[in-house]
Amino acid sequence: MKRLLTILLCMVLISGCGAQTREVFAPQASPAPTVSPAPSPIRSAQPAPPLSPLPTAASPTPAAAATPDTAPASEASQTQTVSIAITGPTENDIILAPTSVDYREGQTVFEVLLAVTRENNIQTDFSGNNKTAYVKGINNLYEFDMGGTSGWLYSVNGAYPKISCGAYMLKSGDSIQFEYTTEVKAP
Numbered sequence: 001m002k003r004l005l006t007i008l009l010c011m012v013l014i015s016g017c018g019a020q021t022r023e024v025f026a027p028q029a030s031p032a033p034t035v036s037p038a039p040s041p042i043r044s045a046q047p048a049p050p051l052s053p054l055p056t057a058a059s060p061t062p063a064a065a066a067t068p069d070t071a072p073a074s075e076a077s078q079t080q081t082v083s084i085a086i087t088g089p090t091e092n093d094i095i096l097a098p099t100s101v102d103y104r105e106g107q108t109v110f111e112v113l114l115a116v117t118r119e120n121n122i123q124t125d126f127s128g129n130n131k132t133a134y135v136k137g138i139n140n141l142y143e144f145d146m147g148g149t150s151g152w153l154y155s156v157n158g159a160y161p162k163i164s165c166g167a168y169m170l171k172s173g174d175s176i177q178f179e180y181t182t183e184v185k186a187p
Contacts, residue, residue, distance in 0.1 A: 080105070080172035084116050086138060087179045089146060095139045096120060098175075109154055109176055110135075110166035133166025141180055150182045 082103050086096040096116065103112055110126075110133040117124040117138065125137035135152045136143055143151035154165050155177045161168050170176075 082112060082170050082172070082174045082176060084112055084176040085178070086117075086122070087177070088139070088141060089150075089180050089182055093180070095122060103170055103172075107170055108133075108166050109156065109168045109170060110164070112170065112176060113154075113165065113178065128164075129166065131164055131167040133164050135165065135178070138178065138180070146180075146182045149184045150180065152178055153181050154178045 080103055081100050083098050083100050084096065085094075085098040087094055099116060101112060101116060108130075113135070114124065116122075122139050123137070124135070125142065126133055126135050128134050135154075138152060153160060154168075155161075156168060156170075156174050158175075158177075
């Protein structure tokens with residue numbers, strides 16, 4: 001009985017204590033390999049409908065809320081976009097051509113990266129989340145693959161922020177660039 005309790009305690013400690021968050025997104029393998037053109041960077045003609053707030057006592061019920069077809073013109077004009085591109089070690093290594101995407105106010109660079117890579121079946125590996133998010137690999141190209149100073153950097157509007165991409169809040173019109181570098185960039 002004592003041995004069983006010891007084993008159970010070890011299993012609990014191993015599975016729950018001190019485990020570092022690590023997530024990997026990898027696209028599902030298709031049943032048969034096919035050759036297809038690169039994903040189109042063109043945005044869908046119809047943007048996704050805006051998120052509705054949760055009903056409160058003072059707000060209308062969901063049945064009475066405006067639908068995308070009946071939304072006021074002011075809501076339709078509030079669609080906000082950012083652009084994102086991903087390049088490998090050279091300018092010719094284009095993983096994702098500049099792509100315009102819709103975004104929500106308060107969304108971070110990291111959230112846009114994950115959404116776009118999932119949508120385009122681009123493998124992404126990261127650790128941490130929110131303000132501690134760290135991109136380890138994109139498209140199976142990882143930090144240190146090309147030397148001790150190689151890895152993924154991001155810039156917004158040409159500037160390299162000194163915070164995690166999970167902490168950088170976007171504004172409409174921002175241009176995000178993820179690039180694989182083989183040398184340290186000076187600020």
